Amino acid sequence: MRLLIQTFAICLALSLCLAVPTHHHEHGDDEQVGHGPGHKNNGPGHKNNGPDHKNNGPGHHHFDRCTELVFDAAIETKEGIYYFFKDDHVFKGFHGDGELTNMTFPELDDHLVGHVDAAFRMPSEDSPDHHEHLYFFLDNKVFSYENHKLNDGYPKDISEEFPGIPDHLDAAVECHKPDCPKNTVIFFKGHEIYHFDIDSKEVHHKEFKSMPNCSAAFHYTGHYYCLHGHRFSKFNPNTGAVHGRYPKEARDYFMNCPNYGDKTEKEHLEREQCSHVHLDAITEDDDHDLFAFRGHYYLSRIDGKSHAGTIESGFKDLHANIDAAFAHDEHIHIIKDDKMYVYNISHAVGEAHKLREGYPKTVKDELGLEGHIDATFICPKDHTVHVIQGNKIYDVDLNAHPPTHTEAKPIPLKHVDTAMCGDNGVIVVVKDDYYHYASPLTFIASKIKPHKQDVATGLLGCPYYDGKTEAEHIKREQCSHMHLDAITEDDDHDLFAFRGHYYLSKIEDKYHAGPIESGFKELHDDIDAAFAHDEHIHIIKNDKVYCYNISHTHGEAHKLREGYPKTVKDELGLEGHIDATFICPKDHIVHVIQGNKIYDVDLNAHPPTHTEAKTIPFKHVHTAMCGDHGVKVVVDDDYFEYASPLEFIAAKIKPEKKSVPKDLLGCPPKAHLQVIAMSRKKNYKNVEEMSNSLNQQYEDKVRPYIDLVDSLRALGIEKDLNLPAVAVIGDQSSGKSSVLEALSGVALPRGTGIVTRCPLVLKLKRNEKNDTWSGVLTYKDQTKSLHKPSDVGIAVSQ
Known part of the structure; x- marks a missing residue:
C-alpha cells in the first residue's frame, strides 16, 4: 500500500501482582498442592469448618503475607487493584495488612465456612449485560458482584451458572481473546482443567501436566500466573506449558517482604531487577547513574555496574517505602511523608550516601507544596522539578527562595507511581510498566498513551525473559x-x-x-x-x-x-x-x-x-x-x-x-502507531484499539507531529487557533479523512473540496519512493522548512 504520509498535520482529539502463597500442608514447602479429604473446604476436617466459625469473631487470626501464607483466591478489580483472599481475610494490593472479607463483601459472611475457593473478573465487554462482574466461588455456590454489591438472584449453584463446572474449585482465571481463541474462564480442580466458553457455555476438559496444582490463579500484564505455596509459575493458558526458570519465590517478585531469608548480592540484584512490585521512586543523575527504590530495598547502576541493598545501608536515615526522588546538582533528594532528605551522591558502588547537613527539612519548606507527593522528576541541567500529586502536576523552581510553583495542570494518567527525566525524555512508571514521552510538555498534553514497556526488562536490566519465543x-x-x-x-x-x-x-x-x-x-x-x-x-x-x-x-x-x-x-x-x-x-x-x-x-x-x-x-x-x-x-x-x-x-x-x-539494531516501529487498515472505521471502543490500527511503518513520520501538537497545546498556543487547526492535502480518495478519524475517533464531514483553514498548517504530500523526508511548518507569518522529523521540535521551540 502506498498511502503516503510523508509530512503530517494533526489536530487530534487525540496490573500485579501478587502475593502468592500456597496451601500450607503438613509436608511443608511442597510445590504440589494436595487434594485429599482435607483439601480446601471440601473435606470434613478443614480447620475452619467448625459450626462456631464467624468472620467477625473476636479471635480472628492475624495473617502476615510474608510468612508461609497460602492464598485461596486472587482477583483484579476494575480499578486495577488485586485482592488476595486467605480464609476470612482479604489483602488489597501488594503490601499491608489484611482485613475481614465481610467488610468489603458482607453477603459472603453467611456462606463463608472457611474461605473463598476461587474468583475471577468478567469485564463489561465480555458480559452479556455489558456490566463488570466479580465472581466468587464458595463450595457449590457462586456469587456475582457489581460495584461491590451482590447482584439480584445470587448466590446460585455453580452448576446453574456454569454448567459442567464442578463444585469445590481450587482456582479460576479469565482468559480473553487473543490470549485464548474465545473469551474463556479457566477453572482448576486438582489436575483437572476446564475451559468454559463464556458465549456458548461449552466446556473443554484439559490437563496441564507441566504445572503444579494451583491454590489461586490470576492474569497480570498479559501473562497468566499460578500460585502454589509461596511460589508461582507463569503458564500458557491454552496448553498449561511452563517455560523458563519456575517456580519462583513470590516474595521476591510480588510482595514487599524485607527479611525472610539470607540472600547473596546476586540474588538481591536479580530480585530488584526482575520484581513485578511497582517502584516507589526512580531517578537518574547527570552522570546517568540510576537509583530505583522499592519497599525496603534500592537498586543502583553506577558506571554500568548494578548494586542492590537495603535502603538503610545506602541512605542510613531512611528505612523503607519512600514516596519520591529526584537527582539534581550532585545530590539526590528523597521525599518520605512530609520530609525531604538530601544526600551527597557517592559514585562508588555499594558506598553509603551522606545526608547533607541541615536535612531533613519539610516538603513545604523545600517545594512550597503540602500533601502526599506521588512522584517527582527533573530534566538534565534544569532547575525546575516537576511534582505529581494524583492526576495533577506542578513545576517548582529550585532557584527561587522561598520556593514557588506554578498552578496545577492535569496529566493524562489517573495515577503515577514514579517518573524520571533524562537526555531522551520523560519516563513515567505505572505499576510495572512505563511510558516514554519526548519532554515534560508532551507528557502533560498527550492525548494518546505511548507504547507501554516493561520496567524490569526495559529499565532495570532483568536478565530473565522466561517463556519467550525467538x-x-x-x-x-x-x-x-x-x-x-x-x-x-x-x-x-x-x-x-x-x-x-x-x-x-x-x-x-x-x-x-x-x-x-x-x-x-x-x-x-x-x-x-x-x-x-x-x-x-x-x-x-x-x-x-x-x-x-x-x-x-x-x-x-x-x-x-x-x-x-x-x-x-x-x-x-x-x-x-x-x-x-x-x-x-x-x-x-x-x-x-x-x-x-x-x-x-x-x-x-x-x-x-x-x-x-x-x-x-x-x-x-x-x-x-x-x-x-x-x-x-x-x-x-x-x-x-x-x-x-x-x-x-x-x-x-x-x-x-x-x-x-x-x-x-533494527528495532521495528512500535505497533501502537499503525496508519493503514483503518478503512473508514469511525468508532473505536477505546484509545488502545484506535492506536493499534495505525500502520507501524509510519511511526517516524507520525509521532513527531503528535509531539508537536501536544507541545503547542502545553504552551497554550492552541487557544489562539481556530480549531480544527489542520489541513490535510493529498490525492483524491487517498485516505485523508480516515487518517484524521483514526487519530480523533470523530466522524468527519466528507465531500469534494472540503478544506479546513487555520493559522497552523502542516502539509501532506506524496513523494517518490526514494525522495528524502521533507515538510513545512507555518504559524501566522512564520514559515520553517522541515528536512527530518527532529526539525519539528526545533521549529516549535523557535
Whole structure:
C-alpha cells in the first residue's frame, strides 16, 4: 500500500501482582498442592469448618503475607487493584495488612465456612449485560458482584451458572481473546482443567501436566500466573506449558517482604531487577547513574555496574517505602511523608550516601507544596522539578527562595507511581510498566498513551525473559533502552551486540538472540568489550580476553580458541578496566577506551605495544565499533557516528545523536502507531484499539507531529487557533479523512473540496519512493522548512 504520509498535520482529539502463597500442608514447602479429604473446604476436617466459625469473631487470626501464607483466591478489580483472599481475610494490593472479607463483601459472611475457593473478573465487554462482574466461588455456590454489591438472584449453584463446572474449585482465571481463541474462564480442580466458553457455555476438559496444582490463579500484564505455596509459575493458558526458570519465590517478585531469608548480592540484584512490585521512586543523575527504590530495598547502576541493598545501608536515615526522588546538582533528594532528605551522591558502588547537613527539612519548606507527593522528576541541567500529586502536576523552581510553583495542570494518567527525566525524555512508571514521552510538555498534553514497556526488562536490566519465543527475544534485544555492554561487526558485516545475560547477532541480515552462554559457553553475562578481527571475535571480561572462532550459522555456538582465555595484559599490553574496544575493517590496530582515554594497540606486535593515551570527547563510553562507514560510539541508548578514529578523537562538536534500538539494531516501529487498515472505521471502543490500527511503518513520520501538537497545546498556543487547526492535502480518495478519524475517533464531514483553514498548517504530500523526508511548518507569518522529523521540535521551540 502506498498511502503516503510523508509530512503530517494533526489536530487530534487525540496490573500485579501478587502475593502468592500456597496451601500450607503438613509436608511443608511442597510445590504440589494436595487434594485429599482435607483439601480446601471440601473435606470434613478443614480447620475452619467448625459450626462456631464467624468472620467477625473476636479471635480472628492475624495473617502476615510474608510468612508461609497460602492464598485461596486472587482477583483484579476494575480499578486495577488485586485482592488476595486467605480464609476470612482479604489483602488489597501488594503490601499491608489484611482485613475481614465481610467488610468489603458482607453477603459472603453467611456462606463463608472457611474461605473463598476461587474468583475471577468478567469485564463489561465480555458480559452479556455489558456490566463488570466479580465472581466468587464458595463450595457449590457462586456469587456475582457489581460495584461491590451482590447482584439480584445470587448466590446460585455453580452448576446453574456454569454448567459442567464442578463444585469445590481450587482456582479460576479469565482468559480473553487473543490470549485464548474465545473469551474463556479457566477453572482448576486438582489436575483437572476446564475451559468454559463464556458465549456458548461449552466446556473443554484439559490437563496441564507441566504445572503444579494451583491454590489461586490470576492474569497480570498479559501473562497468566499460578500460585502454589509461596511460589508461582507463569503458564500458557491454552496448553498449561511452563517455560523458563519456575517456580519462583513470590516474595521476591510480588510482595514487599524485607527479611525472610539470607540472600547473596546476586540474588538481591536479580530480585530488584526482575520484581513485578511497582517502584516507589526512580531517578537518574547527570552522570546517568540510576537509583530505583522499592519497599525496603534500592537498586543502583553506577558506571554500568548494578548494586542492590537495603535502603538503610545506602541512605542510613531512611528505612523503607519512600514516596519520591529526584537527582539534581550532585545530590539526590528523597521525599518520605512530609520530609525531604538530601544526600551527597557517592559514585562508588555499594558506598553509603551522606545526608547533607541541615536535612531533613519539610516538603513545604523545600517545594512550597503540602500533601502526599506521588512522584517527582527533573530534566538534565534544569532547575525546575516537576511534582505529581494524583492526576495533577506542578513545576517548582529550585532557584527561587522561598520556593514557588506554578498552578496545577492535569496529566493524562489517573495515577503515577514514579517518573524520571533524562537526555531522551520523560519516563513515567505505572505499576510495572512505563511510558516514554519526548519532554515534560508532551507528557502533560498527550492525548494518546505511548507504547507501554516493561520496567524490569526495559529499565532495570532483568536478565530473565522466561517463556519467550525467538521473535520476542529478538525484539527485546533490538528495542531495549538498556545500554549495550559491547557491539562489534566482522569483515563480513555480521554484527554481534551484548547486553547483560543476552546477545543479539545479525548474520547475513538474519537476526538471532539468546543467552550469552548459549553462544559463548565459557561466558555468562556482563562482558566489558568486544572486537572482531580475522574471523575471530575477541571478548573482554574483567582481566581476561576470550577469543572465539566466529560461526556464521544462526544459533550455532562459537568455539573458544585453544589457549584462551588469556590476560588483557598479555593480549593488549594494558591493565585496568576496559570500557570499549573497536577495530576498523582490514586493519590490525585495535583502539582501546578506558574512561576518557584511548590507546591504539598493534595486534601484529609481539609482545603487544600501545601508543600513549589520547583524550576522547566523552567522559564515558559504553561501547564502540568501526565499519566501512566509520566509527559508531555508543553512550547509553544513543550513538554518535564519526568518519574515522582520528575524527572521533579530534572532534570538538558532537555529531547528531542517533538511536541505538532504531538506527543500529533494527528495532521495528512500535505497533501502537499503525496508519493503514483503518478503512473508514469511525468508532473505536477505546484509545488502545484506535492506536493499534495505525500502520507501524509510519511511526517516524507520525509521532513527531503528535509531539508537536501536544507541545503547542502545553504552551497554550492552541487557544489562539481556530480549531480544527489542520489541513490535510493529498490525492483524491487517498485516505485523508480516515487518517484524521483514526487519530480523533470523530466522524468527519466528507465531500469534494472540503478544506479546513487555520493559522497552523502542516502539509501532506506524496513523494517518490526514494525522495528524502521533507515538510513545512507555518504559524501566522512564520514559515520553517522541515528536512527530518527532529526539525519539528526545533521549529516549535523557535
